[in-house]
Amino acid sequence: MDSSLESDDSTVDPSYIELEHSMKQEIDSQHFEDASSYHSNLPKAFCKSEVGSPCSSMLTAVSSNVFEKMPLIFNGNYFKVVKRIGDTDHQKKARGILAQCNFCATTKIIKGSLNITSNFIQHLKKRHRIKYEEYLKEKNDIGKSQRPMVVDRTSNSFNEKSTISEFDENILTFVIENTLPLSIVESPSFMALFRGTGLVTCTKKQMMNMLDTKYYGMMTRLSDTLTSVPYVCTTLNVWLCKRKYIFGYTCHWIDGTNYSRKSAALRFQSFGAEGAFENIRDALHRTNSAFGLGDDKIISTITDNDDNVVDAFKEFGLQDFYEFSDEDEQDLCEDDKAKILPDLSNIFQRYPPHHKCVIHDLFSLATTDFIDLLKLNSSLHQLHQISFKRCTEIWSKCTTPEKSEMAKTFVPFSLILPTSTDWYSMFDSIRCLLNNKDKLYNLCFFLETSNFTYAEIEYLEEYCRLMEPIAEAFKFLQIESQMLYGYFLPTLVTIKVKFDKLDLGSFKYLTELGLQMGNKLFERFQNFFEIREECIDAVVASVSCPIIKLKFVKALSQIAPNVSVEQIQSHFIDYAKEFRRDAETVNQQDSFQGSSTVHNFFDFGQCSNVSVKQEIDPLLHIRREFNRYLSDEDNSLSSLDRYPVVKNVFIKYNTTLPSYASVRRLFAYSGVTSSRRNLKMSSRHFERLVIMKANDVCF
Known part of the structure; x- marks a missing residue:
C-alpha cells in the first residue's frame, strides 16, 4: 500500500x-x-x-x-x-x-x-x-x-507558526491514557490545579485539534509500516453495548529483523442495531483498503461468534457472583435478534481465511465439555455446584472496597477475584483460596458465609490438579508479545502428555472424569492432532520455530499413529516451494567461483566439452537448507537469518495468532464505554481516544 x-x-x-x-x-x-x-x-x-x-x-x-x-x-x-x-x-x-x-x-x-x-x-x-x-x-x-501541525492559541485551530508545547502534550497524553472526556480541560477543578503556576490550559476545541493531529500522524506512520510488512493477521469482534454494536479490529505481524510480535488497533466504531451486518462489512472493507491489507497480505482473520461465553459461566455455577444482565437484549424478540445480530462468518466469504479462535475451544473444553461430563454423575455435579457456590459467596462479599480492605486486615493474604468470562482467572482465584485453606475458616466467619466442608475442599483440590494442564496452556497462549502460531499444536500435545502423567488413581472424585477429559481433548482438536488438510499450516508453523522443530512429533505420533516425521517434512517442503527463488539465490552466492587465471590455465582439448547428464531435484536447494536447519543446535530465533527459506516460512505461517484476546482488550481499553453518554464525547473522538491508547506503545 x-x-x-x-x-x-x-x-x-x-x-x-x-x-x-x-x-x-x-x-x-x-x-x-x-x-x-x-x-x-x-x-x-x-x-x-x-x-x-x-x-x-x-x-x-x-x-x-x-x-x-x-x-x-x-x-x-x-x-x-x-x-x-x-x-x-x-x-x-x-x-x-x-x-x-x-x-x-x-x-x-x-x-x-x-x-x-x-x-x-x-x-x-x-x-x-x-x-x-x-x-x-x-x-x-x-x-x-511535510511541515508538522502546531497550535495557535488565538484561533482554536492549527497553523505553522508555533509548536505544541510539552505541557499540552502531557495533558493530551493524560487524557488518552485514562480515556477521559476532552471537556475535562475546561473543568474549573482541573484548571485550578495549575492556578498560580503561569501555565495556561488549552480549550476543548484546541484539545480536539491536537487529538486529531496526533491521530492522523499515528495512522500515517502505521500505514507506512504496514506497507513494508509482507503478512498480517487480523482479529475482529463485535460487542453489544447499550443497544449499540461496537466493532473492534486489530492487526498483528512479525518484525522480520528481530522476529518480535507487533500489534496495532485499526478500528473501534459503534453502529446502530439496524443494518449492523452491512455496516460491519463496509467498515471492514474500508479499513482494509485504507491500510492496503489485500488478500495477499492478510494471512487470516481471527474471530469468535459461536459459543456463548456467558451461558457457559452460568452453567458453571458462577451467576451469583457475576450477575449477568440481559438489559441490552430484553426488549428484542427472537426474530428481531436474528435480523440484527451479524453473522461474522458470512462477512469473510470475500476475504482471506476466517479462523475461529482456537483458545476459545480450550475454554469450551474446560467449561462446557467438563460440565457435560459432570452431569452424567448427579451426586458429583451437586458437589461441584455446592463447592463453587462457597467460592462465589466469598468473592461476592469481597467485591466492595470496604469488605475487601477489611478482609486483608483479618486474613494475611490477598484474595484474587475472577474476571467475568475469563476461565483462567476463575481457576487462579480457586487456587488462591486453596493455597490458604487453613485460613478459610476465619475468612468465612468474618464474611458471614458458609464454611467449606472437608469433601468440598478435597473436590476443589482435585479439580485444580485435573485442570492445571489446561490452565497453564490457557495462560501461555495468551502471552501475545511472544506468541507464535507454531506454539499451538505443541501446546495441545503438551496438554495431552500432562493428562497422561496425572496420577488419577489417587483421585477420589474425578478419576473417571479425568480419563474422559483426555478423550474430549482429542475429539475437540482431532483436526490438529491428525494434521488434516485445514491444519497443515499449524504443523508447518511449528516446524519453522527453532525451539520446536520436530521435537513434538514423537509424542504426537503416540496420540495419532498416522502421523510420521516423513509426512511432516513433506508438508514443510511443499509449503516452502513458493520461496524456492530465495534458496537458489543463496546457493549461487555460496558456491565457489574460480578465478579467471585458474579457469584459463587448464586445457583438456575436446574432452573439456564432455558433460554428464543427470536429473536434478528442483527442490534440492530447499531440502539441503531444511536439513541444515534441523541439524542446527541453535534454538534462538536469530538462527533463522542463516536459512532464508525457513525464515520466510516462519514469518508467513507464524503470523496468525491462536487467540482474539487482543481485540477483546481493545474493548477493555475504552474503559468507559458503558458510560460514554455521560462523557459528552462524539463517537469519532471516542474512537480516536481508544485507538491511540491501544497503539501508544508502538506508534
Whole structure:
C-alpha cells in the first residue's frame, strides 16, 4: 500500500493525468460517512469530519487538495497506467486499474487499484530491488518535507507558526491514557490545579485539534509500516453495548529483523442495531483498503461468534457472583435478534481465511465439555455446584472496597477475584483460596458465609490438579508479545502428555472424569492432532520455530499413529516451494567461483566439452537448507537469518495468532464505554481516544 498521495513535479504520461481527473470527478460525486477517516484513499486522506461536511482548516493544512492527488507509485516513474477496470463491485469501489511496469524487459501488465497498491509495490520489491529502494527513498523524502501541525492559541485551530508545547502534550497524553472526556480541560477543578503556576490550559476545541493531529500522524506512520510488512493477521469482534454494536479490529505481524510480535488497533466504531451486518462489512472493507491489507497480505482473520461465553459461566455455577444482565437484549424478540445480530462468518466469504479462535475451544473444553461430563454423575455435579457456590459467596462479599480492605486486615493474604468470562482467572482465584485453606475458616466467619466442608475442599483440590494442564496452556497462549502460531499444536500435545502423567488413581472424585477429559481433548482438536488438510499450516508453523522443530512429533505420533516425521517434512517442503527463488539465490552466492587465471590455465582439448547428464531435484536447494536447519543446535530465533527459506516460512505461517484476546482488550481499553453518554464525547473522538491508547506503545 502506498500511503503517500503526493505527486512530484516530473512530467507524467497522459494516462496519469486522465486517470487523476476521472478520480477527482468520481470522488466529488460521492458522499462519505463519519467513518471515512478510514476512507479508501488511504490514511492521509482522512479529511471528512462529518457526513457531507467540508474539510476543516486543520485537515486542509495536512493535505490540501488531497483528493486530487494520485499515489506516488503511479507518477510515471515506476508504472504507466494502461486502463481503468470495473468488472466487479470491488474493483469499482477500489478504482481498479491495469498498469505496465516501466522496468520489465517484456510488457508486464499488473492488476491492482488506486486504493490498494500493494501488488505494484511487491512487484518492485521482488523484481526490481534497486527501483524499489528508490521508491521508498522518494516516498520518505516527501514525508519529511511535510511541515508538522502546531497550535495557535488565538484561533482554536492549527497553523505553522508555533509548536505544541510539552505541557499540552502531557495533558493530551493524560487524557488518552485514562480515556477521559476532552471537556475535562475546561473543568474549573482541573484548571485550578495549575492556578498560580503561569501555565495556561488549552480549550476543548484546541484539545480536539491536537487529538486529531496526533491521530492522523499515528495512522500515517502505521500505514507506512504496514506497507513494508509482507503478512498480517487480523482479529475482529463485535460487542453489544447499550443497544449499540461496537466493532473492534486489530492487526498483528512479525518484525522480520528481530522476529518480535507487533500489534496495532485499526478500528473501534459503534453502529446502530439496524443494518449492523452491512455496516460491519463496509467498515471492514474500508479499513482494509485504507491500510492496503489485500488478500495477499492478510494471512487470516481471527474471530469468535459461536459459543456463548456467558451461558457457559452460568452453567458453571458462577451467576451469583457475576450477575449477568440481559438489559441490552430484553426488549428484542427472537426474530428481531436474528435480523440484527451479524453473522461474522458470512462477512469473510470475500476475504482471506476466517479462523475461529482456537483458545476459545480450550475454554469450551474446560467449561462446557467438563460440565457435560459432570452431569452424567448427579451426586458429583451437586458437589461441584455446592463447592463453587462457597467460592462465589466469598468473592461476592469481597467485591466492595470496604469488605475487601477489611478482609486483608483479618486474613494475611490477598484474595484474587475472577474476571467475568475469563476461565483462567476463575481457576487462579480457586487456587488462591486453596493455597490458604487453613485460613478459610476465619475468612468465612468474618464474611458471614458458609464454611467449606472437608469433601468440598478435597473436590476443589482435585479439580485444580485435573485442570492445571489446561490452565497453564490457557495462560501461555495468551502471552501475545511472544506468541507464535507454531506454539499451538505443541501446546495441545503438551496438554495431552500432562493428562497422561496425572496420577488419577489417587483421585477420589474425578478419576473417571479425568480419563474422559483426555478423550474430549482429542475429539475437540482431532483436526490438529491428525494434521488434516485445514491444519497443515499449524504443523508447518511449528516446524519453522527453532525451539520446536520436530521435537513434538514423537509424542504426537503416540496420540495419532498416522502421523510420521516423513509426512511432516513433506508438508514443510511443499509449503516452502513458493520461496524456492530465495534458496537458489543463496546457493549461487555460496558456491565457489574460480578465478579467471585458474579457469584459463587448464586445457583438456575436446574432452573439456564432455558433460554428464543427470536429473536434478528442483527442490534440492530447499531440502539441503531444511536439513541444515534441523541439524542446527541453535534454538534462538536469530538462527533463522542463516536459512532464508525457513525464515520466510516462519514469518508467513507464524503470523496468525491462536487467540482474539487482543481485540477483546481493545474493548477493555475504552474503559468507559458503558458510560460514554455521560462523557459528552462524539463517537469519532471516542474512537480516536481508544485507538491511540491501544497503539501508544508502538506508534
